[in-house]
Amino acid sequence: MRHTCIDSFSGAGGLSLGLSKAGFEILFSFDIDELSIKTQKLNTKYFNHEAVCTDITQINSKQLMKQLGIKRGVLTLFAGGPPCQGFSIQRIGEDSDDRNNLIFEFMKKVVDFLPKFFLMENVPGIAGKRGKEILEDAIAFAEQNGYAINRQILDAQDYGVPQRRRRLIIVGERMLNGKLKFQFPKAIGKKFTVRDIISKLPxxxxxxxxxxxxxxxxxxxxxxxxxxxxxxxxQGQGREFLPEKLLAECHKIDSSVIGHRNVYGRMSWDEVAPTITARFDSFTRGLFGHPEQHRSISLREGALLQTFPMDFDFCGNKVDVARQIGNAVPPKLAYAIGKKIIQSIV
Structure with missing residues (x-):
């Protein structure tokens, strides 16, 4: 049985990578970021589907179904992570952020394709004060079109990813014969540390x-x-441990309230890494300093902590690559969720 998938807002392909390993056949992916699409096309060892640089509002669902040779209701999974910066706790945003409208655009495409399942990944903040109304409207739209909704905040460290990364995962299951089978994956038990992943790199x-x-x-x-x-x-210390003479000027004003405490910091060897963000390439932005060497972690180390394979490459300059890595769904988290979706089918 073919388990087919379309990956929307695909970024560099972390979600596709994990889902394909779980057993999905990625038919098509798209993202508005040209470099992310180039990254997917570069990694022919892992991807052989068509990846297109486009805005979701420019996708003609009927035309794409014809192009892919599928009919409405045949696709197994429509997946994606609509841009979440408008809801991030690291950003003071508003519900009017244009990117927040993409949540509903995602759900409209789900209803167009009517897959057996849909998967949406986002920051937990989307379910908070600023995002709740937008999220609930989108979910209500899916329910009106025959989907039962499963939602849970998962921490990637519970599924083989060596970092703290809490994400809201929403899985919609089309109700067929009134039988619903999907269950979220259970934690695997073992936690992988920074030492496990990057200590052997030169x-x-x-x-x-x-x-x-x-x-x-x-x-x-x-x-x-x-x-x-x-x-x-x-190890594990951030700017709150620095003497006053080494503090940035803004932190000297009132170090207890200005900015994030864990900037200008180091990781710990025997703990999971902090959340790998789009600016993990600088220890000034978080606990992104190497545990013992006097430097920020490298782009490759960040990719490994996101569970990308060692030979997975990225297009763009340093900032571009860090952004692609930090914004990706960790492949191992995607794999764990994908496996449970497939188990719900067979």
């Missing part, structure tokens, strides 16, 4: 060049003050 060059044998394993030279800061810190 030191990267500090001149911004890639390691000779490991792509994207490089380290930019820190400024004098940032080098002093990271040298002062022990």
């Amino acid at each position: 030191k990267p060059p500090i001149d911004g060049k890639d390691h000779a044998k490991i792509s994207l394993h490089r380290s930019d030279k820190l400024s004098k003050i940032n080098l002093e800061r990271i040298k002062y810190l022990k």
Whole structure:
């Protein structure tokens, strides 16, 4: 039996990667970011589906179904993670953020294709004060069109991902004969640490060049003050442990309330990593310093902590690549959810 899938808002392909490993055949993916699509096309070892750079509002559902040779109601899964920055707790946003309308655009495409299941990944903040009304309207629309809704906040560290990463997962199951089978995956028990994943990597060059044998394993030279800061810190410590002379000026005003405490920080070897964000390439943005070396973690280390394979490559400059990695659904989390969806079918 074919388990077919369309991946919307696909980014660099983390969701597709995990779902395909779980047993899904990715028929088509799309994203508005050109570099993310180029990344998918670059990784022919993992992807052979058509990936297109386009806006979801430009997708003609009937035309795409004809192109893919499927009819309405045949697709197994319509998946995606509509951009979530409008709801992120790291951003003071408003419900009027244009990106929030994409939640409903996603659900409209679900109803167009009428798949057996849909999967939506987003930040927990979408269910909070600012996003609740938008989310509930979208869910109500899905329910009106025959879907039972399963929702749960999952932490990626419970599914083989070596980082704290809480995400709201919504799985819609089309009600057939009144029988609903989907259940969220149970935690696997074992937690993987930073040491488990990156401790065996050699030191990267500090001149911004890639390691000779490991792509994207490089380290930019820190400024004098940032080098002093990271040298002062022990594993797991952030800027609240810095002496006043090493604090940024904004943190000297009132270090207890301004900004996030865990910036200018180091990871701990024997703990899971913090959430890998779109700016994990700088330890000034979080606990993204190497546990013992005086540098930020490399792009490759960030990708590994997101559970991308060692040979998975990315297109773009440093900032582009960090953004693609940080915004991705960890493939191992996608795999765990995908497996449970397939088990619900057979």
